[in-house]
Amino acid sequence: MAINGSTLATLKRGQKGIIQSVDVADPQVQRLMVLGLVEGAEVEHASSAIGGDPMEFRLFGCGISLRQEHARHFKVSPVAVGD
Amino acid sequence: MTKSSETRIHASEITVARRTDASIAVVGTPNSGKSTLFNRLTGLKQRIGNYPGVTVERHVGILKVGDTATELVDLPGTHSLSAHSLEEHIAVDVIFGRMQGTQKPDGLLAVLDASNLYQGLFLVQQLIDLKLPLVVALTMNDAAEQSGINVDVNRLRDELGGVPVYPVVATTGSGLEDLRNAVAGMSQLAPAKRIVVWPELTEAASAMAADADEPIRFAELERLLIDGATAANREILEKLDANSRERLESIRDSLFGLEPPIARDARIRYAWVRDVLRNVQSSAPPFFSWRTRVTDFLNRPVPGTIGLFVVMAIVFQAVFAWATPIMDVIDAATSTLGGSVVQTFGEGALSSLIGDGIISGVGSVVIFLPQILILFLFIILLEDSGYLARAAYLMDRAMRSVGLSGQSIIPMISSFACAVPGIMATRVIPNRRDRIATIMAAPFMTCSARLPVYALLIAAFVPAEQVGFMNLQGLVLFGLYLFGIVAGILTALLMRQTALRGPKPPFALMLPEFRRPNLQTVFIQLLGRAKVFLYRAGTVIFVVAVIVWALAYYPRSEEIAPEIERQRQLAAYTLSGRELAAEYKRIENEAAAAQMEQSWLGRAGQFVEPVFAPLGWDWRVSSAVIAGFPAREVVIAVLGTVYAVGDEADEGTLSGRLQAATWPDGARVFTLPMVIGLLIFYACCLQCAATLAVIRRETNTWRWPVIAWLYMTSIGYLGALLAFQLGSS
Structure with missing residues (x-):
């Protein structure tokens, strides 16, 4: 269940989310899927650089940094804090 | 492909096969600890070359176990067999056996990072499907264990259809012996069974x-x-x-x-x-180590950015503080050696060739080494510790505003010490357009070789008055640094808008955990860098240095020697003791200046004088600038010679001469507008054969060094012209 408009770009620092759908039209987004950003993956927003862009995510223990313009293409359902 | 070229490939495969019993490709995702493992398996028995026609390095090493010698090919990291970048294309081509000059692998050593099984297994599954003999090295670093990840190795082997999995701790070397034997015996291994996932x-x-x-x-x-x-x-x-x-x-x-x-x-x-x-x-619940604490702290935007500047300041300080004394020693050693050659063999073409040509030519190559090695030591340490990726991440936004990406920051900053290692460090930039734009911008950064020229001219011609709380001389120096930065940024922007226009590359940077670099790996990489510099750049610098020597030496004038002798005799009548020695020295310097004036270099200076006259330069300045094209720091020595103060004059004497230099009509040559123009020329002009040679090597074509040279020289000329004409009118 994709929650209204939540994407990787809207996750708060320290918040986790599970990817629900990916907007695959952009070839650059397809390359990000090769790195493991696919439906079902749990992603945590770990940090961001000054100004909030790019953002750093944790994906199964490894750090990956994305620009906001790309993070927006991944719809997520946020995992409630404390899970 | 024609039949004949296929035959040629086969022949090269046979020669490769004769030397070793099998060829194994080492495959893994970037940052999987692949290169560390490769270095531990092969030690110093490795060669670094290039794949044909591209700038990607080819690392090949030999693993010896008993009587079997196995060739290991360390492939560029790849996430998938669907290649995207140039590096990935090469990795995939070698794996499939379609890379010219590289044998089809007899087996694969897959490197799987225990702390990043997610991406690692994605690749390993595709490798298993190739039906080649395959061994998995599960690299456990202390980071994986401390972050609380436990991997069930037996279970993993079963899930991978029974392929052998060897856990290895790269830092301590545990498990390495078993892996060595397994790789050496790979040719006896049955091909891996396919796992049908699709x-x-x-x-x-x-x-x-x-x-x-x-x-x-x-x-x-x-x-x-x-x-x-x-x-x-x-x-x-x-x-x-x-x-x-x-x-x-x-x-x-x-x-x-x-x-x-x-x-x-x-x-x-x-x-x-x-x-x-x-x-x-x-x-398991995460382990709280210094590493997580440091990572957590540096992850916050502001401390992270401040941390980056502190790290770069330390690197810079080290480059200047450590390299300068060594460089002074090399400099002194070269001139002593050159001098002793002249003393041993007497004056003559041969001794001048050896002393002033060859020895100072070699010296001008070697003098770069301390800075390059120290800078590279830091770059390798930063890269291997995982910090380089974080620096790129932190600076991405700022660099994006000038059309580059975060990965350009380290090459750019390094270029303030020396553009050569800076340009070599652009390898971390995956996108070719970004990489070339960075290479074109890097030589504008004020490198340490520009500093002596700036210092000389500023001390001689910029008055040391206070402007607000700053000294005018300091302000001018600061302005020149700033000028270099702005010119570099504008160049990058210009390049990305014109010749290198193209889509912005996706910015997906893997940010590895901080880890302790392995010293053996660091050492091997450093050695490789030094070799590359000495072989590829060193030969070019050396040849150019000898050519410049010949231009300044030939043709010898018949009239100067008797004239010296006459003047010496004259001096000997009237003077004695210390005064006579000083007079001899003066006569010698005058003779060197006269010789320089009628040498090819001096004639070239006079010939191009009309070209540089609009900039306010006389033939002496023009010759010095021409001589400085291979290496800009040479300018000071040449100015010393043409102004007859000797090529090792102290700065005070030389700047006195420069201040007094006049045109035939008595007007001063070094006016403030002319000096400012000269400084601008130096700030822009690409007077460095080493940089040109490295650009050639890193772009694999003469096109970019030629463009860079023409572009930077034109800007320098126009800047100097503008400064002189506006300032003088």
Whole structure:
């Protein structure tokens, strides 16, 4: 269940989310899927650089940094804090 | 491909095969600890070359166990067999055995990072499907253990269809012996069994394989179905009959529909990976180490950015504080050695060639080494510790505003010490356009060789008055640094808008955990860098230095020697003791100046004087500038010679001479507008053979060094022209 408009770009620092759908039209987004950003993956927003862009995510223990313009293409359902 | 060229490849394969018993490709994702493991397996028995026609380095080493010698090829890191970047294309081509000059691998050593099983298994599953003998090295670093990840190795082996899995701790070397034996015995190993994770694709591929003209590897066909008829798949396409080739697109349509094949590939394989992970990996509560604390702190935007500047300041300080004394020693050693050659062999063409040509030529190569090695030591340490990626991440936004990406920051900052290691450090930039734009911008950064020229001219001609709380001289120096930065940024912007226009590359940077670099790996990499510099750049610098020597030495004038002798005798009548020695020295300097004036270099200076006259330069300045094209710091020595104060005059004497220099009509040569123009010329002009040689090497074409040289020289000329004409009117 994709929650209204939540994407990787809207996750708060320290918040986790599970990817629900990916907007695959952009070839650059397809390359990000090769790195493991696919439906079902749990992603945590770990940090961001000054100004909030790019953002750093944790994906199964490894750090990956994305620009906001790309993070927006991944719809997520946020995992409630404390899970 | 024609028949004859195929035969040639086979011949080279035979020569490779004769030396070693088998060739094994080392494959892994970037940052999987692949290179560290490769270095531990092969030690110093490795060669660094290039893949044909590209700038990607080819690392080959020999693993000796008992009597068997196994060739290991360390491939560039790749996330998938669907190649995207140049490095990935090379890795995939070698794996499939279609890289010219590299033997088809007899087996694969897959490096799987225990702290990043998710991406690692995605690749390993694709490798298993190749039906080659395969051994998995599970690199456990202390980071993985401390972050609380436990991997069930037996279970992992079962999930991977029984391929051997060897846990290795790279820092301590535990497990290395077993892995060594396994790799050496790989040729006896049965090929890995396929794991079918995507039955529809396998079915489609087998239908096509049945129709093929020649036997084709299944995995290659599957890649063809996923990636489509791209240039990389040309060889596979040629093996298919016309019918299958035509049907390819319709098969792909029915397989994927509207979904991009790459996306489907990722979705299906990562779903399999998640299932495997649930079975083999258990996470304990995270361990609180210094590493997590440091990472946490540096992850906050502001401390992280401040931390980056502190790190760069330390690197800079080290480069100047450590390299300068060594460089002074080298400098002194070269001139002493050169002087002693002249003393031993007497005056003459040969001793001048050895003393002033060859020895100072070699010296001008070696003098770069301390800075390059120290800078590279830091770059390698930063890279291996995982900090480089974080620096790129932190600076991405700022660099993006000038059309580059975060990865350009380290090469740019390094170029303030020396553009040579800066340009060599652009290898971390995956996008070619970004990389070349960075290479074009890097030489504008004020390198340490510009500093002596700036210092001389500023001290001689800029008055030391206070402007606000700053000294005018300091302000001018600061202005020159700033000028370099702005010129570099504008150049990068210009390049990205014109010759290097193209889509912004996706910025997906893997941010590895901080880890302790392995000293052996650091040492091996440093040695490789030094060799590359000495062989590739060193030869060019050396040749150019000898050419400049010849231009300044020949032709010898017949009239100068008797004239010196006459003046010496005259002096000996009237003077004695210390005064006579000083007079001898003066006569000698005058003679050197006279010799320089009628040498090819001096004539060239006089010949091009009209070109530089609008800039306010006389023939002496012009000759010095011409001599400085191979290495800008030479200018001071040449100015010393043409102004007859000797090539090792102290700064005070030389700047006195410069201040007093006049045109034939008595007007001063070094006016403030002219000096400012000269400074601007130095700030821009690419007077460095080493940089040109390295640009040539890193871009693999003469095109970019030629463009860089023309571009920077024109800007320097125009800047100097503008400054002089506006200032003098």
